[in-house]
Amino acid sequence: MMAYVRLLVALGLLSLLLFVVSLLVGPAGVSPRLSLSALIFGDAGPLTLVMREIRLPRAILGAVIGAALGLGGAAMQGYLRNPMAEPGILGVSGTAALGAVLAIQTGLTATFALALPFAALAGAGVAVTLLLFLAGRRGGALTLILAGIAISALAGALTSLVLNLSPNPFAANEIIFWMMGSLADRSFLHVALALPFFALGACLILPLGRGLDSLTLGEDAAEALGVRIVRLRVLLVAGVAAMIGGATAVAGAIGFVGLVVPHLLRRTVGAQPGRLLFASALGGACMVLAADIAVRLILPDRDLKLGVMTAIVGTPFFLHLIYRTRGRG
Amino acid sequence: MRFIDRISGILLAVLAAASQVAAAPQRVVSMNLCADQLAMMLAAPGQLISVSYLARDPEASAMAVEAQAFPVNHGLAEEIFLLQPDLVIAGQYTTQATVSMLKRLGIPVAIMAPADSLEDARDRMTEMGAHLGHPEKATALVAEFDENLGRLAQDADEGPRAAIYAAHGYTFGPQSLSGDILRAAGLRNVAEEAGLDRGGMLALERLVMLAPDLVILSQRRGGNSRAEEILNHPALRALLEEAGVAPLTDRNWVCGTPHVLRAIAGLAVERDAGQEPK
Structure with missing residues (x-):
């Protein structure tokens, strides 16, 4: 227990540190002292505008979206009892992006801003439901991954199609954003779109910890312990869809x-999915904040996409997991 | 010796003129938006038989109305071939597959490079005149262009600082046609301060820190896109409360034709408005 608390404190401090660093890194290249004083005290100058309207929402989004992705991944892994379950790889983020693209291209978002996260949520919800259905009561790891690949491929193809058909000359260019994700030049409007969905999803999923712990013993044993599997499944689907939908709607699909x-x-x-939930939310915030700092340090002027960074880090992990589960299919 | 030189010189000139008349193409097809507009200005009646579909797009083309009089093509080898042209004028970077196929079919293709400066624009007018066999019309067009430019052009060294800002946060540097338009309108380009020569992405926070006096903002195009969202960013809106704003009307900015003068004239108005005490 002590080790767990220490871990949470360490992750909390690390994410706080990365949050502050994220505020201080940017193409404008201003000294940290000036930047922070402009952020906190404020003046009429352009630096305050940069700190309050560009960097602050970016750092907040990095933390929120990271937490959403970490928590979403931990919840899916816990429920499916499969270490390879992840919203990006299994196409949940991809279908969320498709939903968001449809909402933008049909003009829905122009009349009703919240249509963007709601459409992304619907897309994510369809994918999660489909995955749980396909994985079944005892679906193996392979079944799940293959189903995810199929869903990802379809979502990616349809997203490209919709953007290619758009009469707008810039739309086709956006395929990269939706596939790879970025936090560049987001604003508080985007924080307002993503944050409520994250909060809703977290409220639905965090209390499921005990149920997920029992589920490690198998569904029958969990039911015997008083876990209502159907209710757990519905809450999990809704929670993951809300978080991944909200995150993808404003930042694109960020995998791994x-x-x-x-x-x-x-x-x-330890092997307790319930405890892993909260820790993964903090860990996810750290990872996305760190990746978002890295993209700005490596290529400050080129808007290197976040998903590229997370894929470079994440793919070796994924291959390692596949290697370890070989033959257990 | 000198006499023979002069005779041969005259002979060469006559020959060149004769070959030009003989070579003047009768069925010209243009497949490029910028070539479309120059061809419509310089072709003899009936000489130009088709322009690209973009020429009719009022957002992209300064001659959308004139283009209504011409059948349009979509840059596809099949449709171009069926028009039986004796000259096809294409851009340098687009429709390359079509161009190579037309060449294999034995159709003469003239390639026109995009104009990256006002000097280039002048050259393109002359080039188009030569392709169409009407160099004298091109010379007159260039002379008129130079005269109007001379009347409009202002000294940029002490002028207000301006930035072009388009979808995706794209800006144009001094070594571009848009950069030349800015300079001719008496504006200093802040992209230069940001170290961008030809152009590129300018992060919104760098634009805000550069604090230009005038922002030339691209206009939203039809349909919807995420790329244009940046034009509504609260930080940009706050910047525009301090700075002036002018529209980046694509049709007058993208092609090296005399229509860039409209862009320069439009900017000059904004420049003067910004310099009046508020």
């Missing part, structure tokens, strides 16, 4: 966070 973070933390937390 929900895979890497629970994987790294499982060793310290």
